[in-house]
Amino acid sequence: xxxxxxxxxxxxxxxxxxxxxxxxxxxxxxxxxxxxxxxxxxxxxxxxxxxxxxxxxxxxxxxxxxxxxxxxxxxxxxxxxxxxxxxxxxxxxxxxxxxxxxxxxxxxxxxxxxxxxxxxxxxxxxxxxxxxxxxxxxxxxxxxxxxxxxxxxxxxxxxxxxxxxxxxxxxxxxxxxxxxxxxxxxxxxxxxxxxxxxxxxxxxxxxxxxxxxxxxxxxxxxxxxxxxxxxxxxxxxxxxxxxxxxxxxxxxxxxxxxxxxxxxxxxxxxxxxxxxxxxxxxxxxxxxxxxxxxxxxxxxxxxxxxxxxxxxxxxxxxxxxxxxxxxxxxxxxxxxxxxxxxxxxxxxxxxxxxxxxxxxxxxxxxxxxxxxxxxxxxxxxxxxxxxxxxxxxxxxxxxxxxxxxxxxxxxxxxxxxxxxxxxxxxxxxxxxxxxxxxxxxxxxxxxxxxxxxxxxxxxxxxxxxxxxxxxxxxxxxxxxxxxxxxxxxxxxxxxxxxxxxxxxxxxxxxxxxxxxxxxxxxxxxxxxxxxxxxxxxxxxxxxxxxxxxxxxxxxxxxxxxxxxxxxxxxxxxxxxxxxxxxxxxxxxxxxxxxxxxxxxxxxxxxxxxxxxxxxxxxxxxxxxxxxxxxxxxxxxxxxxxxxxxxxxxx
Amino acid sequence: xxxxxxxxxxxxxxxxxxxxxxxxxxxxxxxxxxxxxxxxxxxxxxxxxxxxxxxxxxxxxxxxxxxxxxxxxxxxxxxxxxxxxxxxxxxxxxxxxxxxxxxxxxxxxxxxxxxxxxxxxxxxxxxxxxxxxxxxxxxxxxxxxxxxxxxxxxxxxxxxxxxxxxxxxxxxxxxxxxxxxxxxxxxxxxxxxxxxxxxxxxxxxxxxxxxxxxxxxxxxxxxxxxxxxxxxxxxxxxxxxxxxxxxxxxxxxxxxxxxxxxxxxxxxxxxxxxxxxxxxxxxxxxxxxxxxxxxxxxxxxxxxxxxxxxxxxxxxxxxxxxxxxxxxxxxx
Numbered sequence: 001x002x003x004x005x006x007x008x009x010x011x012x013x014x015x016x017x018x019x020x021x022x023x024x025x026x027x028x029x030x031x032x033x034x035x036x037x038x039x040x041x042x043x044x045x046x047x048x049x050x051x052x053x054x055x056x057x058x059x060x061x062x063x064x065x066x067x068x069x070x071x072x073x074x075x076x077x078x079x080x081x082x083x084x085x086x087x088x089x090x091x092x093x094x095x096x097x098x099x100x101x102x103x104x105x106x107x108x109x110x111x112x113x114x115x116x117x118x119x120x121x122x123x124x125x126x127x128x129x130x131x132x133x134x135x136x137x138x139x140x141x142x143x144x145x146x147x148x149x150x151x152x153x154x155x156x157x158x159x160x161x162x163x164x165x166x167x168x169x170x171x172x173x174x175x176x177x178x179x180x181x182x183x184x185x186x187x188x189x190x191x192x193x194x195x196x197x198x199x200x201x202x203x204x205x206x207x208x209x210x211x212x213x214x215x216x217x218x219x220x221x222x223x224x225x226x227x228x229x230x231x232x233x234x235x236x237x238x239x240x241x242x243x244x245x246x247x248x249x250x251x252x253x254x255x256x257x258x259x260x261x262x263x264x265x266x267x268x269x270x271x272x273x274x275x276x277x278x279x280x281x282x283x284x285x286x287x288x289x290x291x292x293x294x295x296x297x298x299x300x301x302x303x304x305x306x307x308x309x310x311x312x313x314x315x316x317x318x319x320x321x322x323x324x325x326x327x328x329x330x331x332x333x334x335x336x337x338x339x340x341x342x343x344x345x346x347x348x349x350x351x352x353x354x355x356x357x358x359x360x361x362x363x364x365x366x367x368x369x370x371x372x373x374x375x376x377x378x379x380x381x382x383x384x385x386x387x388x389x390x391x392x393x394x395x396x397x398x399x400x401x402x403x404x405x406x407x408x409x410x411x412x413x414x415x416x417x418x419x420x421x422x423x424x425x426x427x428x429x430x431x432x433x434x435x436x437x438x439x440x441x442x443x444x445x446x447x448x449x450x451x452x453x454x455x456x457x458x459x460x461x462x463x464x465x466x467x468x469x470x471x472x473x474x475x476x477x478x479x480x481x482x483x484x485x486x487x488x489x490x491x492x493x494x495x496x497x498x499x500x501x502x503x504x505x506x507x508x509x510x511x512x513x514x515x516x517x518x519x520x521x522x523x524x525x526x527x528x529x530x531x532x533x534x535x536x537x538x539x540x541x542x543x544x545x546x547x548x549x550x551x552x553x554x555x556x557x558x559x560x561x562x563x564x565x566x567x568x569x570x571x572x573x574x575x576x577x578x579x580x581x582x583x584x585x586x587x588x589x590x591x592x593x594x595x596x597x598x599x600x601x602x603x604x605x606x607x608x609x610x611x612x613x614x615x616x617x618x619x620x621x622x623x624x625x626x627x628x629x630x631x632x633x634x635x636x637x638x639x640x641x642x643x644x645x646x647x648x649x650x
Numbered sequence: 651x652x653x654x655x656x657x658x659x660x661x662x663x664x665x666x667x668x669x670x671x672x673x674x675x676x677x678x679x680x681x682x683x684x685x686x687x688x689x690x691x692x693x694x695x696x697x698x699x700x701x702x703x704x705x706x707x708x709x710x711x712x713x714x715x716x717x718x719x720x721x722x723x724x725x726x727x728x729x730x731x732x733x734x735x736x737x738x739x740x741x742x743x744x745x746x747x748x749x750x751x752x753x754x755x756x757x758x759x760x761x762x763x764x765x766x767x768x769x770x771x772x773x774x775x776x777x778x779x780x781x782x783x784x785x786x787x788x789x790x791x792x793x794x795x796x797x798x799x800x801x802x803x804x805x806x807x808x809x810x811x812x813x814x815x816x817x818x819x820x821x822x823x824x825x826x827x828x829x830x831x832x833x834x835x836x837x838x839x840x841x842x843x844x845x846x847x848x849x850x851x852x853x854x855x856x857x858x859x860x861x862x863x864x865x866x867x868x869x870x871x872x873x874x875x876x877x878x879x880x881x882x883x884x885x886x887x888x889x890x891x892x893x894x895x896x897x898x899x900x901x902x903x904x905x906x907x908x909x910x911x912x913x914x915x916x917x918x919x920x921x922x923x924x925x926x927x928x929x930x931x932x933x934x935x936x937x938x939x940x941x942x943x944x945x946x947x948x949x950x951x952x953x954x955x956x957x958x959x960x961x962x963x964x965x966x967x968x969x970x971x972x973x974x975x976x977x978x979x980x981x982x
Contacts, residue, residue: 027889029891031893031903031922031926033922050795050894051795051796051894226793226795227792227793228793231793247795249795300864300866300949301866301949302867303867303869303870304867340894343899343935344935345900352900357891357892357902358890360871360890361868361871361872362868362871362875363866363868363869363872364768364876365768365860365872366869367864368830369769370829370830370862371831373771373773373827373831374772378773378774385751385755386751388749389749390749392749393749394750395749395752396752397754397973397974398975399852400777400838400852421778421805422805423804423812424804424806424807425804426803427803427842428851458747458749460749466778473778473810475776475777475778
């Protein structure tokens with residue numbers, strides 16, 4: 001909120017240096033946003049927080065300055081009390097809506113519609129409200145001064161009756177700023193028998209507001225259910241000066257101060273004749289409330305020892321009454337404008353705020369250290385990411401949303417059907433679903449930089465995918481990997497990286513199984529661990545990709561086994577075998593590996609249909625003889641022949 | 651015989667040390683190791699020894715021979731006139747592929763490490779969240795004014811949202827974990843904001859909270875000061891002030907001196923001289939009561955910060971969108 005200093009000065013003496021003022025206000029919760037020269041005045045713009053409804057006024061800030069610098073507030077003069085009546089004779093009313101907490105009305109006749117005073121105009125301009133005429137300016141002026149928004153109605157325009165009611169769903173009205181609104185049955189309005197006159201707490205209507213011809217008015221100030229007003233102003237985007245105050249929890253007792261201040265200035269300026277009656281609807285008057293402040297709680301919560309006398313002084317500066325006190329603490333009474341202080345912890349904050357947050361000592365957790373309860377998958381995930389970088393992959397983080405053009409990939413999760421998560425209010429019209437796979441964004445990222453960054457690009461992403469299944473919203477953590485080499489299609493190299501990854505996270509026995517192509521990608525396969533699908537992959541042009549379900553592999557990793565090198569040497573031989581087309585070489589290797597006393601098998605070379613394997617024959621208990629090796633060899637060859645039409649190349 | 655060997659060895663080593671050039675060294679070699687050299691003659695005598703002595707003498711002679719040879723070589727190297735061959739050490743190396751973590755991950759890891767030292771555990775939670783855990787249980791009832799600061803993306807209005815802050819993990823932890831605990835959480839959050847250079851519908855937050863009998867604002871301040879000094883540097887100036895957040899009471903905010911203008915005011919800090927880094931405070935009594943805690947017996951603190959600004963500053967990235975669209979190149 002913009003605070004013109006000449007105005008503030010009228011109610012409280014300010015320190016000589018501006019920064020002394022603004023630094024203290026900032027430390028106490030009202031951040032200085034900027035300082036600005038305006039005409040011959042200085043305006044400070046404070047970033048107020050939503051809990052301090054009482055501070056959205058010059059007097060509110062004056063009270064803060066008063067507490068911080070221990071200088072009394074000079075409150076402005078208000079009009080003498082008027083006689084309370086049940087109805088104003090100028091205008092019958094029906095106010096008793098449950099959303100109205102308080103409403104006051106006073107009739108004023110023979111109003112003088114003219115430019116307001118130079119002082120009022122200047123102050124409104126400094127705040128940022130354009131001056132209009134004496135009466136309108138005065139409602140705004142008093143709102144800025146006291147924090148209480150108010151509204152005036154032209155008596156001739158409204159006729160003989162006025163009421164507060166909820167709008168009918170679909171009811172229409174035009175604001176004085178020419179904005180057409182279609183209201184809902186949750187919008188509170190002021191209306192006469194025929195039309196809506198204003199939206200309660202937010203904005204006036206166009207055709208019934210005061211004009212140059214206005215003679216007699218009713219001024220209204222009210223307090224409403226904050227939640228209802230808030231819904232209305234956000235529903236219709238009515239963030240007016242009145243609206244931003246009413247959407248917070250204002251003090252109903254402020255209504256009275258506001259309206260009597262308004263009357264005082266009408267009288268002082270001779271802008272109308274005040275009728276001597278006031279209508280005041282206030283079914284449940286709010287009285288100051290008691291809070292017990294335990295001295296010990298200042299120390300245990302605030303972490304600082306403050307002298308009892310200092311505590312009491314601070315409370316007095318903040319207009320908290322000290323009702324009673326004993327050894328343990330103080331029965332304090334909270335002023336009703338402090339709608340943010342309801343609990344003892346709130347009072348502790350007040351004490352600290354004025355005492356100074358800079359006085360709180362800084363203590364590095366001296367208490368007992370709690371157990372480390374980090375779930376193991378979080379540490380494993382961090383480790384996995386480091387391993388991927390060591391294998392040459394760069395991490396990317398991509399959007400959790402998916403572009404419309406990629407929606408087609410959005411329906412399978414680990415081979416099972418699921419539906420995507422859609423947003424009701426998407427951040428932009430072309431993004432409304434959440435991703436069900438990391439792959440589209442990953443391929444996108446890699447395609448964007450292909451040919452720009454050297455000969456090859458390796459990316460990975462660790463992140464969540466989102467889907468809906470059986471009415472539940474679910475998330476899974478996935479690892480996506482993509483790999484591209486210029487002018488090359490080399491699956492074996494990519495697979496080598498994947499195998500290195502699995503071996504570094506101590507997972508063995510991952511099986512790759514060819515499946516039907518996934519979408520328009522080719523060379524698709526599933527990854528299986530213990531016969532369960534844990535991921536899949538494929539190729540798009542010459543980009544290879546794989547997506548792995550992290551929850552299926554993290555926590556599954558075995559312990560690294562350190563074995564001694566076998567005592568008895570292996571016999572190593574290379575064997576070339578010829579296989580027909582479409583033979584899965586992985587299966588061939590598995591058969592050879594499963595043979596007893598073969599410690600390792602490697603594919604050394606391929607040429608057309610001929611595959612050369614290097615085989616380690618090794619018995620842990622003795623050195624194998626040539627005859628024994630011969631037996632092993634013929635045994636696995638026999639098994640291979642049963643399964644494949646294999647010929648031994650000689 | 652052993653004594654004889656040792657004498658020969660010492661004599662040879664002394665001569666090697668005194669040798670002036672490689673010719674002299676060659677003479678020494680012949681004197682001791684040559685066909686009729688001193689050591690060689692001793693080797694010939696081994697066969698005359700009794701079997702017990704034989705073995706020991708063999709080993710000692712062998713060692714001596716090796717020592718003399720080693721010393722000859724190293725002394726010879728000293729005499730070598732070094733011929734400078736053409737060699738280009740400026741030629742670029744052939745690099746193995748090295749990958750890098752995303753800047754956001756780097757920052758998160760660094761923060762994790764700092765908080766681990768202070769006894770914090772790591773935790774995470776769902777991004778699709780109920781209104782309950784994201785708002786209601788955090789002292790943010792419907793129609794609370796503070797909700798307008800956090801326009802949610804709704805999956806199902808009004809009950810299912812994409813979490814607007816990592817505080818949702820705080821409410822989940824308060825519901826399920828047994829105190830005492832200290833937790834930090836990092837993760838993606840979402841708000842309904844128009845996408846531009848500094849606002850993104852997706853952003854990262856880093857959150858911490860602790861629940862333990864005896865915690866006060868002093869512990870919070872100490873924890874945050876330790877963190878800030880470790881992460882941003884010992885020299886940064888800190889401003890710890892009152893700042894309202896609905897989830898905490900008493901509540902606070904922590905600002906750092908603007909490194910770009912040294913508190914003089916510039917466009918980065920909007921002329922304020924300070925950068926707002928995080929919000930914090932003691933967990934609100936309404937929240938503790940919501941989860942069945944007696945506020946007289948236990949207390950807790952919480953803090954939260956946006957990570958993207960910190961990452962952008964650290965890595966000098968000026969468009970938030972480039973963090974999450976694969977535009978980053980990595981250099982070391």
